[in-house]
Amino acid sequence: MKRSKVKELLAAGKTGTDVLVKGWVRTKRGIKNVAFIALNDGSTVNNIQIVVDVANFDEELLKNITTGACIGATGKLVESQGQGQSVEIVASSIELYGACDPETYPLQKKGHSMEFLREHAHLRPRTNIFGAILRIRHAMAFAIHKYFNDHGFKYLHTPIITSSDAEGAGEMFHVTSFDLKNVPLDENGEVDFSKDFFGKATNLTVSGQLEGELGALALGEIYTFGPTFRAENSNTPRHLAEFWMIEPEMAFYDINDNMDLAEDFVKYLIRYALENCAEDLEFLNKMVDNSLLERLKFVINNSFIRMPYTEAIAILEKADKKWEYPVSWGCDLQVEHERYLVEQHFKCPVILTDYPKDIKAFYMKQNDDGKTVRAMDVLFPGIGEIIGGSQREDDPDKLGARIRELNLPKKDLWWYLETRKFGSAPHSGFGLGFERIMLFVTGMSNIRDVIPFPRTPKNAEF
RNA sequence: UCCUCAGUAGCUCAGUUGGUCAGAGCGGCGGACUGUUAAUCCGUAGGUCGUAAGUUCGAGCCUUACCUGGGGAGCCA
Structure with missing residues (x-):
């Protein structure tokens, strides 16, 4: 028999037919003669209930059906006699694929803290909350490609390994094939990168923008969507x-x-x-977060x-508020300033x-x-x-002057400058x-909980 | 990296001025129950109190260092 997904069974009116489902046991409840298994296969946040007439099944098999176990169940899909669900499966046979020792399985049927689940990132996709987040993450990734494709943008693959250190977006991770216990040095005692794999110092990308511009200045509209790396020692729920x-x-x-x-894209x-x-x-x-849906709807329905920055500074200077970081024209806006503008002044x-x-x-x-x-900056x-984001400087003289003012390594940017x-x-x-958009869409508060396997200072487990 | 709070049973936590302080709920396990919904009821087993020093007659509790985690800040997306 072909396997059905839980999502299909809960949606379509297929009652009366025999079905096969496979998935992981969320809970098993029982009374003397009948047991109820809540089964989830990741296709939806909802579980399907499997009803087991205890008399018809091997006692040892039922004993092995515990929270976390993986099973396949065949049976008739019927309207439920109980309250919590519309349909259920009356099991005729059950196959145990993988037992799950209840003494040592870390996930319980009760709730866990986000911190605990983060330390069990290999198992947290099996929880309702991370199932939901990962399904949404997939949908968002798909929607990004769909939006740009529908608008005539081309997906450009910019390099992950880069030799340009000019963008200044942050500290970079070095990429090398050197034996770190025996790094070649030149006559001045500096690392001799001419002997390294690429013949020069290389890093993981902090942004695909500069290469993205090369694509845009040929294809018209491009987008990149890929991994980005920052070796900053940032310890916050947003990095x-x-x-x-x-x-x-x-x-x-x-x-x-x-x-x-930007506005149309985010709203989409x-x-x-x-x-x-x-x-x-x-x-x-x-x-x-019980204000999540309300907030999402508010954002798509309001401009x-x-x-300009200058007007924002004027608002902040007039605000009846004590700033930890004083405000004046020329200063970079701090979190407290941005929050005031977005959450208190404009509420938008x-x-x-x-x-x-x-x-x-x-x-x-x-x-x-x-x-x-x-x-x-969209706040x-x-x-x-x-x-x-920004409009880019397209005047070669002005761009060159700015690079000189900032003492950036012009020779490394020769290819970028040639586009001008x-x-x-x-x-x-x-x-x-x-x-960050995942944080907003899911209502989660820590960025480590909207990516399957977070990399942060002191953490590259899994 | 800075500030701050925390680390006690599998999980979430309580533990008073240092002196029966090794505790609760949940989860697990055993049992009861003729359809359960984070089931309910009865019973039961779990812990070098983050690590290492120190103060003290005596430390879960006080001191110092370190580790890990949360929150805030900086850097940014």
Whole structure:
């Protein structure tokens, strides 16, 4: 008999037919003559109930059906006599695939703390909450590709190993094939990277943006979606050492087109989740954060506030609030400032633009005022910066001057600069942290719980 | 990296001014129960109190260092 997924059985009116399900036991309850098994196969957050007439089954088999065990069950799908479910399977036969010692199996039928589950990341996909999160994560990844494909963007694979250290996005992980106990040195006692695998020092990428621009200036619109690495010693619920980032890059987009895209894109993802992950979101709304659905709907139904940095500073200076970090034009906004704007002043996602050039990256388009650049940061409630982007500097002279001012290694960026020398074009792009949008969509509060196997300082288990 | 809180049974925690302080609930196991829903009821077994030093007649409790985790901050997506 062909295996049915629990999701199909719960959805379609197939009662009266014989079915086969395979999955993992969530709980078994019993009274003298009848036992009830709640079985989950990962296709949905909901379990299917298997009813077992104890008299018809081997006692030893039933004893082995414990929380966590893997079984296959055949039987007739019928309308349930009980209250908690519409249909159930009256078992005719059960096969035990893998027993699960209840004395040592870490997961119980009662709830566990997120911290405990994080230490059991190999088993936590079997919990309702992580099942829901991982299904949503899949749906979001799929929706990202669908959105860009539907809008004519090309998926560009930018390199994971890079030799450019110019972007300054953060500390990098070194990539080498050296024997670390015997690293070649040159005559000055420095590491001789000419003897390394690539003949130069290499690192794991901190961003695909610079290469993304090369693609955009040929294909028009591209996006990247891949792993990104930061060796920063960040210990917060919002940072990972290995995370996934989406970076669209578009020729002929100015900063306003860029904002329009960012807002439309994020709203699309949230709408996609609401339409395609309804059961999982309802589960999370019930178990994790009971204002989740309301918040998601609010975001897709309201326009983001757009405001230049300079105006935001004016609001913050007038705010009746004591800042731990004082506010003045030119300072970088701290978490407390961003939170005030998003969560108290506007109560809505905010896009801030036109930041002082001194606190932003070298590649951002310089405004005519000589002080600001066409940057945009999208700030979300509870999460902070979810997107960072800008129009890019397409004038080769201005870009070169900025690189000199900042003392960046121009020779390593020769290929980037040639795009401005040969057929330069106005263009823009941004980076969206995949796990940050996952935080928002799931209502989870720690980024380590929206990625299957988190990498953070002192943790690369699993 | 800085600030702060925490680490006691498989899990979540209680443990007073240092002196019956080795505890509870849940989970597990055994039993009862003619359809259960995180079932219920009865019974039962679990612990070098994060690690290492120190103070003291005596440390789960006080001191120091370290490890791990949470929260906040910085860096950012």
